[in-house]
Amino acid sequence: MTTGKFILSVLITLTTVTIVAEGQTIIKRDPLIYDMVKQISSEKIEEHILTLVDFHTRHNLSEQDHPTRGIGASWNWTKEEFESYIPLSGGRLTVEFDEYTTGGPRQRLPEEVNLKNVIATLHGTNPDDDRIILILAHLDSRAARGLDAESFAPGANDNGSGMAAILEMARIMAPHEFSATIKFVALSGEEQGLLGARHLAARAKEEEWNIIAVLNNDMIGNSSSCGTLLNDNTRVRVFSEGVPAYETQEMASLRRYTSGENDGRARQLARYIKEVGERYVDQLDVTLIFRNDRFGRGGDHTPFAQQGFTAIRISEFNENYDRTHQIVREVDGIQFGDLPEGVDYEYVRKNTGINLATVANLALAPYEPVGAGISMAGLNNSTTIRWEAPSEGVRPAGYYILMRETYMPLWQRKIFVTGTEVTLPYSKDNYFFAVQAVSEDGHESLPVFPGRLRR
Ligand SMILES: [Zn+2]
Structure with missing residues (x-):
């Protein structure tokens, strides 16, 4: 490489990593939201994840009536945990099972089964405000084979991390009053085709819920990658669709007229999360991924997007495939399986913070123009x-x-x-x-x- 070429390549490298000075950004924090974000506890998050792991498996075909094992025990515990926050809310928090029947011959879940989502609703205090914000995490887990309902499937990160986030948010937000209603939703059925989300999205559409935003948290606790060995708990991804999955002829023609393909509602929500999340959470960059989800893979926000709701996914920046959907085992000194030791609790705390800040700011805000x-x-x-x-x-x-x-x-x-x-x-x-x-x-x-x- 000649000196000239070398200098040029250094300059190119520098310009891609250096923040261009454009005048400072004003950060003005609402003390109430800042205080709530500060209350998020990585110890509580760890406690919740360890409890979820103890159910052995939360597979959708696992036992429903065993007191301490299987998906039934895990949704009962989730409901009780949410219910323990009711006194903090002065009765404004209500908790319910949302039951549905799914599966059957020739489906991904090949037998018919009754499953439950758990919904904790923090009712808005403004009678003139019918807006609803949904925060999702799936409760179910799996090991390597899709229909293996017996093996240990700890699901510490996928998706104990997201579950711990919504529980922690409900605990901290319950004592406070918001204009809009906030629903914390623990979904079942994710690993066999987003079944719980499909059911709830269809129900929300049918019942005409005025949902303004859906934040799906799925795997928000792993901070190091397999293969490329990156280690970073300062970046989190927000996935948002470009051209909407739900689009009428009229919407499509307006999109073309305004060149609005990068300005759908999900993308506006993603940019909003970046602005508001970074306003309240230090040492975390919200990285916008201009895709609906990871390449060729899906998540629980998608059925909501398909029904026309504004929905995005929040996920860790680096994934570790040795730990996702694996039989727990050790091979040549490498640990496989989704165990708690693979979770970075400080990272989950920060990722919970961007959720809380976004939802609180939105629930206290006016309706849109x-x-x-x-x-x-x-x-x-x-x-x-x-x-x-x-x-x-x-x-x-x-x-x-x-x-x-x-x-x-x-x-x-x-x-x-x-x-x-x-x-x-x-x-x-x-x-x-x-x-x-x-x-x-x-x-x-x-x-x-x-x-x-x-x-
Ligand atoms: Zn997942």
């Missing part, structure tokens, strides 16, 4: 955006206009305005915009990507 659109009246180099104030929920104190260049993945500017119309001296051809409502104390709604206004 209504009918936002960009004016198409006349050709000019400015952009006029109009919207209406939401008629329900917390009253907005104002709105943020978000903007970024069209090739940028994240919002670059956030401009506070009052009123419901703004004209900015930036061309609508060269920038993307969005609008979010913000309360007096700074809680933002999800951003709305504007459509077109003919006026």
Whole structure:
């Protein structure tokens, strides 16, 4: 390599890793949310994971009536654990089984079985707010063979980590009042085709739940990779779909008209998690993965996306396949199987923090602005955006206009305005915009990507 080439390659390397100075970001934390995030305990998380591992297996075809083994014992324990937080909530937390029948000949679960999800609902305190936020984690586990309901299947990371996160969030959030309703959901049926999620997503659609966000936590506790031997508990992935799984003709034509393929609702939620999560949790970068899920694999947020809800998946940055869906064993000094020793509890604590901060901020926020659109009246180099104030929920104190260049993945500017119309001296051809409502104390709604206004 010549010196010139060497310097060039060093420069390229430097520019890809150096943060470009663009002026500092303002971090303003709500003391209530910050305090809740600080209460998340890695010891409690470890306790929950060890309890879940003790059920031996949580396979969907395992025993349902044994007191200490199998999936039945694990959903009973989950329900009791949620119920122990009811006194903290002054009765605003309610807990229920959500039962369904699934499986049958020629299906992934080849026999018909009755399974249960566990739902803990922290009811919103604002009668003028019917919004619901869902936080999911699957309770079931498996070993190597899909239908092996007998072998030890600890599922410490997959998905004891996600389960510990939702339990810990419910405990800490229960004493506090939120405008919107929050549902903490422990799902069964994941490992044989997202069965519990399919059932609940269909039920939510049928019953017309006003779900504004679904956060699915699946494997959030492993911080080192097999094969590439990376070790990092400072990055977590948020997966979000681009072109939505659920899209009507009208939605598709608006997407093409606005070039909105990178601005679907799931992607707005993903960017929101990055902004709000990093606002409250130190030493954690939220890395947005612009895919619905890992390559060729699935998760419980997908049935919700397919029903038209705004749904994303949160997952560790590095996976360890020696520990996922394996028979517990040691070969040549390498430990296989999803054991607690493979879980980084400090990492789970931080990942729980981004969930809690996001859900709290959203549940305290106003409804989204209504009918936002960009004016198409006349050709000019400015952009006029109009919207209406939401008629329900917390009253907005104002709105943020978000903007970024069209090739940028994240919002670059956030401009506070009052009123419901703004004209900015930036061309609508060269920038993307969005609008979010913000309360007096700074809680933002999800951003709305504007459509077109003919006026
Ligand atoms: Zn899983």
